[in-house]
Amino acid sequence: MSDADRQGGGAEGLGPANGAGALEPVIGLEIHIQLATATKMFCGCETSFGEPPNTRTCAVCLGLPGSLPVANERAIHFGLMIGLALGSDLAPRSIFHRKNYFYPDLPKGYQISQYDEPLCRGGRLGEVRVHRVHLEEDAAKLIHVGASGRIHGSDASIVDFNRGGTPLAEIVTEPDLRSPEQVGEWLKLLRTTLRQLGVSDVNMEEGSLRCDANISLRATGSSALGTKTELKNMNSFRFIERGIAAEIARQEKILGGGGQVVQETLHFDPDSGAISSLRSKEEAHDYRYFPEPDLLPVAIDDEMIRAARAAMPELPADRAERLQREAGLSPDSAQLLAFRAELGDYFEAALAAGAEPAPAPQALANWIATDLVGRLGDGEDPAASRVGAHAMAALVGLVSAKRVSVGAGRRVLDQLVAQGGEDPAAIIEAEGLAAMEGEEELAAVVAAAVQANADAAERVRAGNAKAIGPIVGYVMRETKGRADGTEVARLVHEQLGV
Amino acid sequence: MSATGLLELTACQAVREIAAGSLSASELFAAYRTRAEADRAAGEGGLNCFTWVAEGAPRDGAPREDSPAPVAGVPLAVKDLFCTEGVPSQSGSRILEGYLPPYTATVVARLQAAGAPLLGKTNQDEFAMGSSTENSAFGPVLNPWDRERVPGGSSGGSAAAVAAGLAPWALGTDTGGSIRQPAALCGIVGLKPTYGAASRYGMIAFASSLDQAGPLTRDVSDAALMLRHMVGRDPCDATSLAFPEEIARPGAERLDGVRLGVPEELTGEGIEAGVLEAFEAALARAGDLGADVQPVRLPHARHALSAYYVLAPAEASSNLARFDGVRYGSRASDADDLLDMYTRTRHDGFGAEVKRRIMLGTYALSSGYYDAYYGRAQRVRTKIAEDFSAAFGQVDLIVTPTSPSVAFKLGEKTGDPLAMYLNDYCTVPMSLAGIPAISIPCGLSRALPVGLQIAGPAFSENRLLDAAYALEQAIGFDAGAARV
Numbered sequence: 009m010s011d012a013d014r015q016g017g018g019a020e021g022l023g024p025a026n027g028a029g030a031l032e033p034v035i036g037l038e039i040h041i042q043l044a045t046a047t048k049m050f051c052g053c054e055t056s057f058g059e060p061p062n063t064r065t066c067a068v069c070l071g072l073p074g075s076l077p078v079a080n081e082r083a084i085h086f087g088l089m090i091g092l093a094l095g096s097d098l099a100p101r102s103i104f105h106r107k108n109y110f111y112p113d114l115p116k117g118y119q120i121s122q123y124d125e126p127l128c129r130g131g132r133l134g135e136v137r138v139h140r141v142h143l144e145e146d147a148a149k150l151i152h153v154g155a156s157g158r159i160h161g162s163d164a165s166i167v168d169f170n171r172g173g174t175p176l177a178e179i180v181t182e183p184d185l186r187s188p189e190q191v192g193e194w195l196k197l198l199r200t201t202l203r204q205l206g207v208s209d210v211n212m213e214e215g216s217l218r219c220d221a222n223i224s225l226r227a228t229g230s231s232a233l234g235t236k237t238e239l240k241n242m243n244s245f246r247f248i249e250r251g252i253a254a255e256i257a258r259q260e261k262i263l264g265g266g267g268q269v270v271q272e273t274l275h276f277d278p279d280s281g282a283i284s285s286l287r288s289k290e291e292a293h294d295y296r297y298f299p300e301p302d303l304l305p306v307a308i309d310d311e312m313i314r315a316a317r318a319a320m321p322e323l324p325a326d327r328a329e330r331l332q333r334e335a336g337l338s339p340d341s342a343q344l345l346a347f348r349a350e351l352g353d354y355f356e357a358a359l360a361a362g363a364e365p366a367p368a369p370q371a372l373a374n375w376i377a378t379d380l381v382g383r384l385g386d387g388e389d390p391a392a393s394r395v396g397a398h399a400m401a402a403l404v405g406l407v408s409a410k411r412v413s414v415g416a417g418r419r420v421l422d423q424l425v426a427q428g429g430e431d432p433a434a435i436i437e438a439e440g441l442a443a444m445e446g447e448e449e450l451a452a453v454v455a456a457a458v459q460a461n462a463d464a465a466e467r468v469r470a471g472n473a474k475a476i477g478p479i480v481g482y483v484m485r486e487t488k489g490r491a492d493g494t495e496v497a498r499l500v501h502e503q504l505g506v
Numbered sequence: 507m508s509a510t511g512l513l514e515l516t517a518c519q520a521v522r523e524i525a526a527g528s529l530s531a532s533e534l535f536a537a538y539r540t541r542a543e544a545d546r547a548a549g550e551g552g553l554n555c556f557t558w559v560a561e562g563a564p565r566d567g568a569p570r571e572d573s574p575a576p577v578a579g580v581p582l583a584v585k586d587l588f589c590t591e592g593v594p595s596q597s598g599s600r601i602l603e604g605y606l607p608p609y610t611a612t613v614v615a616r617l618q619a620a621g622a623p624l625l626g627k628t629n630q631d632e633f634a635m636g637s638s639t640e641n642s643a644f645g646p647v648l649n650p651w652d653r654e655r656v657p658g659g660s661s662g663g664s665a666a667a668v669a670a671g672l673a674p675w676a677l678g679t680d681t682g683g684s685i686r687q688p689a690a691l692c693g694i695v696g697l698k699p700t701y702g703a704a705s706r707y708g709m710i711a712f713a714s715s716l717d718q719a720g721p722l723t724r725d726v727s728d729a730a731l732m733l734r735h736m737v738g739r740d741p742c743d744a745t746s747l748a749f750p751e752e753i754a755r756p757g758a759e760r761l762d763g764v765r766l767g768v769p770e771e772l773t774g775e776g777i778e779a780g781v782l783e784a785f786e787a788a789l790a791r792a793g794d795l796g797a798d799v800q801p802v803r804l805p806h807a808r809h810a811l812s813a814y815y816v817l818a819p820a821e822a823s824s825n826l827a828r829f830d831g832v833r834y835g836s837r838a839s840d841a842d843d844l845l846d847m848y849t850r851t852r853h854d855g856f857g858a859e860v861k862r863r864i865m866l867g868t869y870a871l872s873s874g875y876y877d878a879y880y881g882r883a884q885r886v887r888t889k890i891a892e893d894f895s896a897a898f899g900q901v902d903l904i905v906t907p908t909s910p911s912v913a914f915k916l917g918e919k920t921g922d923p924l925a926m927y928l929n930d931y932c933t934v935p936m937s938l939a940g941i942p943a944i945s946i947p948c949g950l951s952r953a954l955p956v957g958l959q960i961a962g963p964a965f966s967e968n969r970l971l972d973a974a975y976a977l978e979q980a981i982g983f984d985a986g987a988a989r990v
Contacts, residue, residue, distance in 0.1 A: 110827065
């Protein structure tokens with residue numbers, strides 16, 4: 009459902025007067041998640057992505073005469089898990105409604121959805137309150153043949169019913185978001201949470217997460233809500249942020265010019281950046297919701313809630329808290345590793361790998377989040393890289409024990425990323441990268457470096473701290489990075505008497 | 507066995523004869539097939555009962571002479587709206603012209619598995635909307651008792667075929683009276699089971715919360731036999747339930763101690779005098795059999811028809827949305843665009859009564875009117891169910907006339923939808939309450955059959971059938987006049 013009236017249509021509070029003061033965006037989201045069930049919401053067809061068109065269909069999801077829906081218990085189980093993760097109230101009894109409208113991607117002429125008795129109500133994720141979570145079925149996929157790519161003006165439209173009937177959870181937030189960037193960050197947290205739950209692939213490119221945004225502006229500090237518009241069907245994180253930013257700019261311009269925002273449904277074209285109205289006579293729907301007579305009310309008993317609770321993994325917020333408590337990580341590191349679950353998993357695997365000497369947890373977190381991630385492809389899971397968690401832990405352990413310098417350690421990591429390998433110590437040995445033992449050897453190299461960079465040495469002596477660079481660089485070159493940078497700087501200062 | 511003797515057999519008798527080897531299932535099938543096909547070929551020159559008749563031997567193979575199946579070899583006529591794989595199933599509508607379902611409805615499949623070969627599909631009011639079988643794309647069905655009169659509806663083809671001896675028994679559906687009223691008007695037995703007792707999977711839906719499949723048969727024993735092989739939970743129908751006991755063969759001879767309630771709300775005003783006379787006579791027979799006949803109240807029953815004509819069209823308006831010309835059935839050619847295609851397909855494909863109900867239902871569900879119509883009708887429905895619960899605390903079964911009138915003339919009520927809707931006055935309350943009800947012939951008025959309706963609490967089918975059986979034996983109705 010679109011919950012059209014919830015954010016209010018009261019334009020009266022916001023008039024030309026608002027043109028004067030600063031305006032604040034108010035954003036609420038409606039997010040559709042394809043659930044990762046084996047079969048569809050109301051029939052036994054396998055869910056699909058990428059199969060040849062119309063190969064995952066049956067009498068029920070094609071809406072053939074006489075066919076009847078039967079609710080997917082697994083989808084209800086997933087819905088309860090989402091509700092538990094968001095801290096929602098789980099309705100002991102919820103019902104499915106029919107949402108009636110004609111469109112070729114809707115074979116029955118109605119979508120089975122939930123209306124005034126959803127599966128879950130209320131809740132919160134991070135700083136955003138959740139209004140409700142309900143279950144429904146996805147529509148089929150329409151492909152418009154011809155130049156326009158939209159139904160109007162196309163030569164023909166063809167329908168692929170493979171997607172039709174895929175279970176969806178719709179999560180509706182309260183209007184608690186205030187900027188496009190905040191929306192992007194929050195959606196990432198939501199995605200991680202849902203992935204942790206294992207209820208969805210949450211892959212926007214494959215359409216398993218789709219987002220509508222309700223956007224309005226109001227005078228900063230006001231508690232009234234302005235007239236909202238609904239930006240429909242955005243399906244990438246980047247487009248969502250850009251689309252919302254574009255709509256905020258459009259509304260600012262209207263209100264700044266003393267105009268009124270019209271409540272309407274809008275489409276954002278990511279290619280042109282343009283926003284266009286979807287309003288047309290055919291789309292002025294009265295959905296005529298009524299209880300779906302082919303399905304019984306969903307009765308949630310203690311056993312179902314127990315099963316959902318038992319299936320709950322640790323959620324990102326809990327994990328961040330635990331990583332701080334148990335591993336002593338800084339709040340930022342803990343949150344990063346928790347919200348990017350694959351990094352958290354890798355970190356914990358490395359910590360538990362039993363490397364000797366053991367790495368300091370914070371150092372390990374920094375190495376993974378910065379050095380390793382920086383060397384991998386965008387979004388690549390380190391567990392799928394050539395760097396085994398044990399090798400990573402061993403390397404950081406050696407750095408922590410000062411058996412190898414940070415710089416040399418990075419060169420070892422380069423090699424691990426490129427070629428793999430189980431034993432960083434062996435690479436250090438083979439490449440001669442071990443940290444220099446004994447101060448005399450290093451002191452001799454430092455003395456040579458000072459001599460070779462007399463100008464720089466003079467400037468350092470004169471108080472220019474930055475001038476030390478070439479001297480340290482000389483030492484690092486000579487020692488192939490085996491020297492510890494901090495130790496080198498100390499020796500330079502000592503020898504120059506500053 | 508002689509050809510006429512063979513056609514005189516009830517289904518139960520035929521099963522016994524076939525099992526004993528004294529009757530050939532193939533011969534029985536061929537005899538009925540010939541008669542059904544002749545009627546189909548004659549169209550409105552005959553009774554117009556059939557929309558499709560099996561060609562030659564049954565599709566599912568010749569009935570096996572030695573089959574141990576419980577209803578082996580008794581040919582089954584099936585209302586058009588049941589989906590039958592590869593066999594035309596268009597619910598009496600032009601909009602499903604040429605539609606061949608890829609699957610068979612659960613109750614039909616169950617009866618086939620029990621050994622009943624498919625004889626043919628029977629004519630009906632379009633999408634089961636009607637009480638006279640005049641609203642069919644195939645033309646009206648005629649009443650075998652008097653061909654100037656309607657057979658009732660919407661299962662008129664099934665009822666007339668059984669009454670005329672064109673089929674030994676038939677499957678129908680009942681939403682507000684569509685089995686019971688045509689059974690009454692054709693002088694046969696019709697049973698609407700408890701809602702959920704038989705699967706709706708594969709029935710082209712009219713009003714999902716009311717539709718139920720049921721038997722139309724020559725006698726009560728046949729109704730019990732067919733029902734036994736229909737009921738049970740179907741994983742494809744979420745609203746179906748396991749029947750709590752086996753449907754038994756009825757055998758009661760007396761009604762000693764059975765409390766029969768007569769609701770004044772359904773036995774007074776609006777019921778034809780001749781119908782009331784036959785009804786009173788049946789009550790007297792019940793008394794003779796030992797029944798305790800007493801008055802009972804159903805205070806909200808007079809609102810049932812109004813509630814029904816909000817709820818059923820509301821559900822229908824949604825159920826019939828899928829007939830949009832996109833995937834199957836007929837599609838308007840040379841449409842300008844999508845909206846034009848939808849509009850013209852539905853304009854050309856649906857008949858007047860179907861359009862009327864779609865509009866009524868769409869209006870009743872519209873935002874701003876929902877509470878006043880659909881919401882209020884649901885509350886009335888709850889009240890009616892409560893009325894029955896209270897009544898069944900006082901009596902075992904409730905009896906009423908099935909229909910306020912005997913069979914009326916073709917065309918007599920087609921111009922007056924309200925007069926037509928009043929046919930369901932006595933049958934709709936039970937539909938709204940989801941309880942079982944049977945109609946048995948209880949006499950004649952103006953040489954036309956009158957039906958007696960007996961209703962009981964949910965899942966009381968065995969008690970219902972027993973009482974109906976005892977009364978049937980006592981009444982001794984002669985349906986011979988209807989045989990073709």
